[in-house]
Amino acid sequence: MEVSEIGLESKSQAFLNVDQAFILSPENRPNTKHSDFTRDRIPLIDLSILNSTTPPHPTSLASLVTQIHAACRDWGFFQVINHGVSLHLLHTLQSETARFFSLPMQEKTKVRRDFDHPLGYYDTELTKNIRDWKEVFDFACRGIIRLPSNLEIDSNETQTLTNQWPENPPRLREACEKYAEAVEKLSFILLELISLSLGLPAEYFNSKFEDHTSFLRLNHYPPCPVPELALGVGQHKDAGALTVLVQDEVGGLQVRRKDGEWIGVKPVPDSFVINVGDCIQVWSNDKYESVEHRVVVNDKKERFSIPFFLNPSHYAMVRPALELVNEENPIKYKEYNWGKFLKSRYESNFKHLGIENLQIHHFSISPNSS
Numbered sequence: 001m002e003v004s005e006i007g008l009e010s011k012s013q014a015f016l017n018v019d020q021a022f023i024l025s026p027e028n029r030p031n032t033k034h035s036d037f038t039r040d041r042i043p044l045i046d047l048s049i050l051n052s053t054t055p056p057h058p059t060s061l062a063s064l065v066t067q068i069h070a071a072c073r074d075w076g077f078f079q080v081i082n083h084g085v086s087l088h089l090l091h092t093l094q095s096e097t098a099r100f101f102s103l104p105m106q107e108k109t110k111v112r113r114d115f116d117h118p119l120g121y122y123d124t125e126l127t128k129n130i131r132d133w134k135e136v137f138d139f140a141c142r143g144i145i146r147l148p149s150n151l152e153i154d155s156n157e158t159q160t161l162t163n164q165w166p167e168n169p170p171r172l173r174e175a176c177e178k179y180a181e182a183v184e185k186l187s188f189i190l191l192e193l194i195s196l197s198l199g200l201p202a203e204y205f206n207s208k209f210e211d212h213t214s215f216l217r218l219n220h221y222p223p224c225p226v227p228e229l230a231l232g233v234g235q236h237k238d239a240g241a242l243t244v245l246v247q248d249e250v251g252g253l254q255v256r257r258k259d260g261e262w263i264g265v266k267p268v269p270d271s272f273v274i275n276v277g278d279c280i281q282v283w284s285n286d287k288y289e290s291v292e293h294r295v296v297v298n299d300k301k302e303r304f305s306i307p308f309f310l311n312p313s314h315y316a317m318v319r320p321a322l323e324l325v326n327e328e329n330p331i332k333y334k335e336y337n338w339g340k341f342l343k344s345r346y347e348s349n350f351k352h353l354g355i356e357n358l359q360i361h362h363f364s365i366s367p368n369s370s
Protein backbone atom coordinates (compact mmCIF):
# COMPACT_ATOMS: atom_id res chain seq x y z
CA MET A 1 0.00 0.00 0.00
CA GLU A 2 1.25 3.49 -0.86
CA VAL A 3 2.01 5.89 1.96
CA SER A 4 -0.69 8.29 0.73
CA GLU A 5 -3.23 5.48 0.82
CA ILE A 6 -2.31 4.69 4.42
CA GLY A 7 -2.95 8.35 5.14
CA LEU A 8 -6.33 8.14 3.48
CA GLU A 9 -7.21 4.96 5.31
CA SER A 10 -6.46 6.41 8.73
CA LYS A 11 -8.30 9.64 7.80
CA SER A 12 -11.49 7.79 6.95
CA GLN A 13 -11.10 5.69 10.09
CA ALA A 14 -10.75 8.93 12.08
CA PHE A 15 -13.90 10.27 10.41
CA LEU A 16 -15.86 7.14 11.35
CA ASN A 17 -14.74 7.38 14.96
CA VAL A 18 -15.91 10.98 15.34
CA ASP A 19 -19.44 11.76 16.52
CA GLN A 20 -21.30 13.11 13.48
CA ALA A 21 -22.65 16.00 15.60
CA PHE A 22 -19.23 17.66 15.06
CA ILE A 23 -19.17 17.35 11.27
CA LEU A 24 -19.80 20.60 9.36
CA SER A 25 -21.69 20.80 6.10
CA PRO A 26 -19.22 21.17 3.17
CA GLU A 27 -19.77 24.94 2.71
CA ASN A 28 -18.86 25.64 6.35
CA ARG A 29 -15.68 23.53 6.50
CA PRO A 30 -12.46 25.44 7.14
CA ASN A 31 -9.74 25.49 4.55
CA THR A 32 -7.03 24.54 7.01
CA LYS A 33 -4.26 24.96 4.41
CA HIS A 34 -4.96 28.69 4.37
CA SER A 35 -4.56 29.37 8.04
CA ASP A 36 -1.09 30.89 7.67
CA PHE A 37 -0.55 34.29 9.21
CA THR A 38 1.45 35.91 6.46
CA ARG A 39 -1.15 37.63 4.32
CA ASP A 40 -2.73 40.29 6.50
CA ARG A 41 -2.96 41.14 10.18
CA ILE A 42 -5.44 42.70 12.50
CA PRO A 43 -3.99 45.97 13.91
CA LEU A 44 -1.61 45.78 16.87
CA ILE A 45 -2.07 48.69 19.30
CA ASP A 46 0.33 49.68 22.08
CA LEU A 47 -1.45 50.93 25.23
CA SER A 48 1.72 51.89 27.13
CA ILE A 49 0.84 55.61 27.29
CA LEU A 50 -2.09 54.69 29.55
CA ASN A 51 0.08 52.80 31.98
CA SER A 52 2.79 55.33 32.75
CA THR A 53 2.92 57.24 36.04
CA THR A 54 2.10 60.50 34.26
CA PRO A 55 -1.21 61.12 32.43
CA PRO A 56 -0.94 60.73 28.64
CA HIS A 57 -0.11 63.79 26.56
CA PRO A 58 -3.27 64.92 24.67
CA THR A 59 -1.58 64.36 21.29
CA SER A 60 -0.57 60.79 22.14
CA LEU A 61 -4.08 60.08 23.45
CA ALA A 62 -5.58 61.49 20.24
CA SER A 63 -3.28 59.29 18.17
CA LEU A 64 -4.28 56.20 20.19
CA VAL A 65 -7.98 57.03 19.72
CA THR A 66 -7.39 57.40 15.97
CA GLN A 67 -5.81 53.93 15.84
CA ILE A 68 -8.74 52.44 17.76
CA HIS A 69 -11.19 54.15 15.40
CA ALA A 70 -9.48 52.74 12.28
CA ALA A 71 -9.23 49.24 13.79
CA CYS A 72 -12.92 49.15 14.81
CA ARG A 73 -14.05 50.58 11.48
CA ASP A 74 -11.90 48.39 9.23
CA TRP A 75 -11.69 45.13 11.18
CA GLY A 76 -13.89 45.09 14.30
CA PHE A 77 -10.82 43.39 15.84
CA PHE A 78 -7.40 44.46 17.15
CA GLN A 79 -4.67 43.24 19.49
CA VAL A 80 -3.29 45.24 22.42
CA ILE A 81 0.13 45.09 24.06
CA ASN A 82 1.42 46.88 27.18
CA HIS A 83 -2.13 46.72 28.51
CA GLY A 84 -1.31 46.96 32.21
CA VAL A 85 -2.85 43.58 33.25
CA SER A 86 -0.42 41.75 35.52
CA LEU A 87 1.34 38.96 33.63
CA HIS A 88 1.64 37.06 36.89
CA LEU A 89 -2.18 36.92 37.20
CA LEU A 90 -2.49 35.95 33.55
CA HIS A 91 0.08 33.14 33.69
CA THR A 92 -1.31 31.79 36.97
CA LEU A 93 -4.77 31.56 35.44
CA GLN A 94 -3.39 29.88 32.32
CA SER A 95 -1.69 27.15 34.35
CA GLU A 96 -4.74 26.61 36.62
CA THR A 97 -6.91 26.35 33.49
CA ALA A 98 -4.68 23.62 32.01
CA ARG A 99 -4.76 21.83 35.36
CA PHE A 100 -8.57 21.92 35.51
CA PHE A 101 -9.11 20.55 32.00
CA SER A 102 -6.58 17.75 32.55
CA LEU A 103 -8.73 16.33 35.38
CA PRO A 104 -10.83 13.20 34.75
CA MET A 105 -14.31 13.81 33.34
CA GLN A 106 -16.07 12.75 36.55
CA GLU A 107 -14.19 15.50 38.39
CA LYS A 108 -15.07 18.23 35.85
CA THR A 109 -18.73 17.24 35.65
CA LYS A 110 -19.13 17.89 39.38
CA VAL A 111 -19.53 21.53 38.27
CA ARG A 112 -21.47 20.75 35.09
CA ARG A 113 -23.87 23.47 34.01
CA ASP A 114 -27.57 22.80 33.45
CA PHE A 115 -30.71 24.77 32.67
CA ASP A 116 -30.98 26.14 36.23
CA HIS A 117 -27.23 26.72 36.65
CA PRO A 118 -25.97 27.88 33.25
CA LEU A 119 -22.48 28.69 34.62
CA GLY A 120 -19.85 25.95 35.03
CA TYR A 121 -18.35 23.15 32.93
CA TYR A 122 -19.73 21.76 29.67
CA ASP A 123 -18.51 20.17 26.47
CA THR A 124 -21.65 20.18 24.38
CA GLU A 125 -21.97 23.71 23.01
CA LEU A 126 -23.50 24.04 19.58
CA THR A 127 -22.81 26.91 17.18
CA LYS A 128 -25.46 27.00 14.44
CA ASN A 129 -26.52 23.50 15.53
CA ILE A 130 -23.11 21.86 14.98
CA ARG A 131 -21.18 20.76 18.04
CA ASP A 132 -18.00 22.73 18.82
CA TRP A 133 -14.76 20.77 19.29
CA LYS A 134 -14.08 22.19 22.75
CA GLU A 135 -14.80 22.00 26.46
CA VAL A 136 -15.38 25.13 28.54
CA PHE A 137 -15.83 26.50 32.04
CA ASP A 138 -17.91 29.68 32.44
CA PHE A 139 -17.99 31.98 35.48
CA ALA A 140 -19.51 35.38 36.22
CA CYS A 141 -17.02 38.22 36.56
CA ARG A 142 -18.81 39.62 39.62
CA GLY A 143 -19.70 36.22 41.17
CA ILE A 144 -23.34 36.48 40.08
CA ILE A 145 -25.32 37.45 36.99
CA ARG A 146 -28.78 38.91 37.39
CA LEU A 147 -31.06 38.17 34.43
CA PRO A 148 -34.77 38.24 33.59
CA SER A 149 -36.29 34.93 34.62
CA ASN A 150 -38.47 34.70 31.52
CA LEU A 151 -38.94 36.20 28.09
CA GLU A 152 -42.33 37.86 28.70
CA ILE A 153 -42.01 41.50 27.57
CA ASP A 154 -44.02 42.86 30.52
CA SER A 155 -42.41 40.76 33.25
CA ASN A 156 -39.74 42.33 35.48
CA GLU A 157 -39.03 39.11 37.37
CA THR A 158 -35.34 38.29 37.67
CA GLN A 159 -33.21 35.28 38.54
CA THR A 160 -29.66 35.18 39.85
CA LEU A 161 -27.05 32.89 38.31
CA THR A 162 -24.22 31.95 40.66
CA ASN A 163 -20.76 30.56 40.04
CA GLN A 164 -20.02 26.88 40.64
CA TRP A 165 -16.42 26.37 41.78
CA PRO A 166 -14.69 23.01 41.60
CA GLU A 167 -12.74 21.74 44.62
CA ASN A 168 -9.96 20.83 42.20
CA PRO A 169 -7.65 22.39 41.32
CA PRO A 170 -7.80 24.18 44.69
CA ARG A 171 -6.33 27.45 43.40
CA LEU A 172 -8.51 27.82 40.29
CA ARG A 173 -11.12 30.01 41.99
CA GLU A 174 -8.63 32.54 43.34
CA ALA A 175 -6.83 32.71 39.98
CA CYS A 176 -10.14 33.30 38.18
CA GLU A 177 -11.36 35.98 40.58
CA LYS A 178 -8.13 37.98 40.60
CA TYR A 179 -7.76 37.85 36.84
CA ALA A 180 -11.44 38.81 36.36
CA GLU A 181 -10.93 41.98 38.39
CA ALA A 182 -7.91 43.01 36.32
CA VAL A 183 -9.43 42.26 32.91
CA GLU A 184 -12.68 44.02 33.87
CA LYS A 185 -10.66 47.20 34.51
CA LEU A 186 -8.97 46.91 31.14
CA SER A 187 -12.31 46.35 29.41
CA PHE A 188 -13.70 49.64 30.79
CA ILE A 189 -10.59 51.51 29.63
CA LEU A 190 -11.15 50.05 26.16
CA LEU A 191 -14.85 50.94 26.26
CA GLU A 192 -13.92 54.55 27.06
CA LEU A 193 -11.40 54.66 24.21
CA ILE A 194 -14.06 53.28 21.86
CA SER A 195 -16.56 55.95 23.02
CA LEU A 196 -13.98 58.65 22.32
CA SER A 197 -13.27 57.10 18.93
CA LEU A 198 -16.97 57.48 18.05
CA GLY A 199 -16.78 61.18 18.95
CA LEU A 200 -18.71 60.61 22.21
CA PRO A 201 -17.66 61.50 25.78
CA ALA A 202 -15.36 58.83 27.30
CA GLU A 203 -17.94 57.76 29.89
CA TYR A 204 -20.91 57.78 27.52
CA PHE A 205 -21.70 54.05 27.86
CA ASN A 206 -20.67 53.52 31.50
CA SER A 207 -24.19 53.87 32.95
CA LYS A 208 -25.22 50.79 30.96
CA PHE A 209 -22.86 48.61 33.04
CA GLU A 210 -23.71 49.32 36.69
CA ASP A 211 -24.86 45.71 37.27
CA HIS A 212 -23.08 44.25 34.31
CA THR A 213 -23.70 40.65 33.26
CA SER A 214 -20.12 40.03 32.09
CA PHE A 215 -18.66 36.56 32.25
CA LEU A 216 -15.42 34.74 31.49
CA ARG A 217 -14.92 31.46 29.70
CA LEU A 218 -12.00 29.07 29.98
CA ASN A 219 -11.77 27.29 26.60
CA HIS A 220 -9.91 24.04 25.91
CA TYR A 221 -9.67 22.79 22.33
CA PRO A 222 -8.26 19.23 22.34
CA PRO A 223 -6.41 17.96 19.23
CA CYS A 224 -8.97 16.93 16.62
CA PRO A 225 -8.48 13.91 14.29
CA VAL A 226 -10.56 15.58 11.53
CA PRO A 227 -9.60 19.30 11.68
CA GLU A 228 -10.84 19.92 8.13
CA LEU A 229 -14.36 18.77 9.01
CA ALA A 230 -14.97 20.35 12.42
CA LEU A 231 -14.44 23.70 14.17
CA GLY A 232 -13.42 24.60 17.73
CA VAL A 233 -16.06 27.33 17.59
CA GLY A 234 -18.25 27.69 14.52
CA GLN A 235 -18.50 31.09 12.84
CA HIS A 236 -20.39 33.55 15.03
CA LYS A 237 -20.47 37.14 16.34
CA ASP A 238 -20.18 38.03 20.02
CA ALA A 239 -23.46 39.39 21.38
CA GLY A 240 -22.19 41.72 24.12
CA ALA A 241 -20.34 45.04 24.11
CA LEU A 242 -16.77 43.85 23.66
CA THR A 243 -14.58 40.80 24.15
CA VAL A 244 -11.08 40.77 25.66
CA LEU A 245 -9.44 37.44 24.85
CA VAL A 246 -6.13 35.88 25.70
CA GLN A 247 -4.96 32.99 23.52
CA ASP A 248 -1.90 30.76 23.85
CA GLU A 249 0.85 30.30 21.24
CA VAL A 250 -0.96 27.60 19.19
CA GLY A 251 -3.25 29.84 17.12
CA GLY A 252 -6.58 28.95 15.50
CA LEU A 253 -8.74 32.07 15.86
CA GLN A 254 -9.79 33.39 12.45
CA VAL A 255 -11.53 36.67 11.67
CA ARG A 256 -13.68 37.30 8.63
CA ARG A 257 -12.24 40.27 6.78
CA LYS A 258 -14.65 42.68 5.07
CA ASP A 259 -14.03 40.96 1.70
CA GLY A 260 -15.09 37.59 3.13
CA GLU A 261 -11.56 36.06 3.52
CA TRP A 262 -10.77 34.26 6.78
CA ILE A 263 -7.64 35.75 8.37
CA GLY A 264 -5.73 33.94 11.15
CA VAL A 265 -4.99 36.01 14.27
CA LYS A 266 -1.30 35.49 14.91
CA PRO A 267 -0.59 34.77 18.56
CA VAL A 268 1.43 37.62 20.12
CA PRO A 269 2.76 36.60 23.56
CA ASP A 270 0.94 38.25 26.48
CA SER A 271 -1.30 40.37 24.26
CA PHE A 272 -5.09 40.51 24.22
CA VAL A 273 -7.34 40.19 21.20
CA ILE A 274 -10.19 42.71 21.38
CA ASN A 275 -13.35 42.64 19.34
CA VAL A 276 -16.41 44.78 19.08
CA GLY A 277 -19.64 42.92 19.92
CA ASP A 278 -23.21 43.36 18.71
CA CYS A 279 -24.10 46.04 21.33
CA ILE A 280 -21.38 48.37 20.03
CA GLN A 281 -22.57 47.74 16.48
CA VAL A 282 -26.07 48.88 17.49
CA TRP A 283 -24.90 51.79 19.72
CA SER A 284 -22.67 53.04 16.90
CA ASN A 285 -25.54 52.71 14.39
CA ASP A 286 -23.31 50.40 12.26
CA LYS A 287 -20.26 52.70 12.28
CA TYR A 288 -18.49 49.71 13.81
CA GLU A 289 -19.51 46.16 12.95
CA SER A 290 -19.44 43.10 15.12
CA VAL A 291 -17.36 40.80 12.95
CA GLU A 292 -17.72 37.05 12.42
CA HIS A 293 -14.98 34.82 13.73
CA ARG A 294 -14.36 31.11 14.30
CA VAL A 295 -11.73 28.77 15.72
CA VAL A 296 -10.00 26.13 13.62
CA VAL A 297 -8.52 23.11 15.37
CA ASN A 298 -5.56 20.91 14.51
CA ASP A 299 -4.66 17.25 14.96
CA LYS A 300 -1.48 17.79 16.98
CA LYS A 301 -1.73 20.44 19.68
CA GLU A 302 -4.35 21.28 22.25
CA ARG A 303 -5.15 25.00 22.55
CA PHE A 304 -6.40 27.18 25.40
CA SER A 305 -8.04 30.59 25.28
CA ILE A 306 -9.81 32.80 27.83
CA PRO A 307 -12.35 35.36 26.62
CA PHE A 308 -13.88 38.00 28.90
CA PHE A 309 -17.28 39.09 27.57
CA LEU A 310 -18.14 42.63 28.70
CA ASN A 311 -21.95 42.72 28.80
CA PRO A 312 -24.40 45.47 29.91
CA SER A 313 -26.73 45.30 32.94
CA HIS A 314 -29.83 43.18 32.32
CA TYR A 315 -32.12 46.24 32.38
CA ALA A 316 -30.00 48.20 29.86
CA MET A 317 -31.80 49.07 26.66
CA VAL A 318 -29.69 48.85 23.50
CA ARG A 319 -30.34 51.34 20.69
CA PRO A 320 -28.23 53.62 18.49
CA ALA A 321 -26.70 56.67 20.23
CA LEU A 322 -28.83 59.58 19.02
CA GLU A 323 -25.67 61.70 18.62
CA LEU A 324 -24.68 59.36 15.77
CA VAL A 325 -28.02 59.49 13.98
CA ASN A 326 -28.86 62.17 11.41
CA GLU A 327 -30.38 62.54 7.96
CA GLU A 328 -27.45 60.88 6.20
CA ASN A 329 -27.30 58.16 8.87
CA PRO A 330 -30.88 57.29 9.75
CA ILE A 331 -31.45 55.12 12.78
CA LYS A 332 -30.82 51.47 11.89
CA TYR A 333 -32.18 49.52 14.92
CA LYS A 334 -35.19 49.33 17.15
CA GLU A 335 -34.47 49.35 20.86
CA TYR A 336 -34.10 45.99 22.64
CA ASN A 337 -33.59 44.89 26.21
CA TRP A 338 -30.17 43.33 26.84
CA GLY A 339 -31.33 40.96 29.61
CA LYS A 340 -34.13 39.45 27.51
CA PHE A 341 -31.68 39.07 24.60
CA LEU A 342 -29.14 37.22 26.78
CA LYS A 343 -31.85 35.10 28.39
CA SER A 344 -33.11 34.10 24.96
CA ARG A 345 -29.56 33.03 23.99
CA TYR A 346 -29.26 30.93 27.16
CA GLU A 347 -32.62 29.30 26.45
CA SER A 348 -31.82 28.39 22.87
CA ASN A 349 -28.46 26.95 24.06
CA PHE A 350 -30.31 24.46 26.20
CA LYS A 351 -33.28 23.69 24.05
CA HIS A 352 -31.32 23.00 20.84
CA LEU A 353 -34.31 24.07 18.80
CA GLY A 354 -32.55 23.74 15.48
CA ILE A 355 -33.50 27.30 14.48
CA GLU A 356 -31.45 30.51 14.29
CA ASN A 357 -31.09 32.11 17.74
CA LEU A 358 -31.94 35.77 18.38
CA GLN A 359 -29.70 38.14 16.39
CA ILE A 360 -29.45 41.94 16.20
CA HIS A 361 -30.65 41.91 12.60
CA HIS A 362 -34.05 40.90 14.02
CA PHE A 363 -34.19 44.49 15.37
CA SER A 364 -32.99 46.27 12.26
CA ILE A 365 -35.09 49.00 10.68
CA SER A 366 -34.94 48.75 6.93
CA PRO A 367 -34.44 52.09 5.11
CA ASN A 368 -37.85 51.71 3.42
CA SER A 369 -39.86 50.99 6.53
CA SER A 370 -39.64 54.48 8.13
Ligand SMILES: O=C(O)CCC(=O)C(=O)O
Nearest residue numbers: 219233247253295305307
Ligand atom coordinates in the same frame (compact mmCIF):
# COMPACT_ATOMS: atom_id res chain seq x y z
O1 LIG B 1 -10.87 30.75 21.35
C1 LIG B 1 -10.90 31.75 20.66
O2 LIG B 1 -9.88 32.23 20.15
C2 LIG B 1 -12.21 32.47 20.36
C3 LIG B 1 -13.39 32.01 21.17
C4 LIG B 1 -14.63 32.76 20.81
O3 LIG B 1 -14.75 33.38 19.79
C5 LIG B 1 -15.77 32.75 21.76
O4 LIG B 1 -15.72 31.98 22.75
O5 LIG B 1 -16.74 33.54 21.54
Ligand SMILES: [Fe+2]
Nearest residue numbers: 236237238293
Ligand atom coordinates in the same frame (compact mmCIF):
# COMPACT_ATOMS: atom_id res chain seq x y z
FE1 LIG C 1 -16.45 34.78 19.91
